[in-house]
Amino acid sequence: MSTDNIDPAFRRKGRVDPAFPAEDQVDPNFRERVEALVAQIPRGRVMTYGQLAALCGNARAARIVGGVAHFGDPNLPWQRVVNKKGGLAAGYYGGRRGQKAALEAEGVEVSDDYSVDVDRLIWWPDGSEPTGTQQGLF
Numbered sequence: 001m002s003t004d005n006i007d008p009a010f011r012r013k014g015r016v017d018p019a020f021p022a023e024d025q026v027d028p029n030f031r032e033r034v035e036a037l038v039a040q041i042p043r044g045r046v047m048t049y050g051q052l053a054a055l056c057g058n059a060r061a062a063r064i065v066g067g068v069a070h071f072g073d074p075n076l077p078w079q080r081v082v083n084k085k086g087g088l089a090a091g092y093y094g095g096r097r098g099q100k101a102a103l104e105a106e107g108v109e110v111s112d113d114y115s116v117d118v119d120r121l122i123w124w125p126d127g128s129e130p131t132g133t134q135q136g137l138f
Helices: 030-040 049-055 062-071 095-105
Strands: none
Touching: 030 049, 030 062, 049 062
C-alpha cells in the first residue's frame, strides 16, 4: 500500500483521512506543532480544532487535529480542545462525560448539552488572535 495519501498524523496507525485530497494533507511536523500548542493551553481555557489547525499551518485540517488528539500523547490536556461551537468530543477518553469531568475539575462550566462558552474561554497564544473578518472562523 502506498503511503502517499496517508496523513503523517495517522501514519503510525496507517489511517487515511479521506476528507482531504493527498495534496491537502499536512506536513510531517504538523503533529508536533499541534501537541506543542495543546501543551500551552492554560487551565480553564480552550482552543478549537480549527484554531489549532490554522495556527499549525493548515486551516482545513481540523479533522486531522481531531485524529492527533485521539491518538496523541495522553499526557497532554486534550480536554481543553473543543469544536468551534464549544462542543465536547465523543471520542475523548470516557466520552463527553469524561471530557466534561476533566474540564469541570479545572473550574470550567460545562452545560447539560456538553458544551462550553467558547467565545468566553477561547485562548490564543500571544500575537495570534485573529482580527477583522478572521474572527469567528474558528
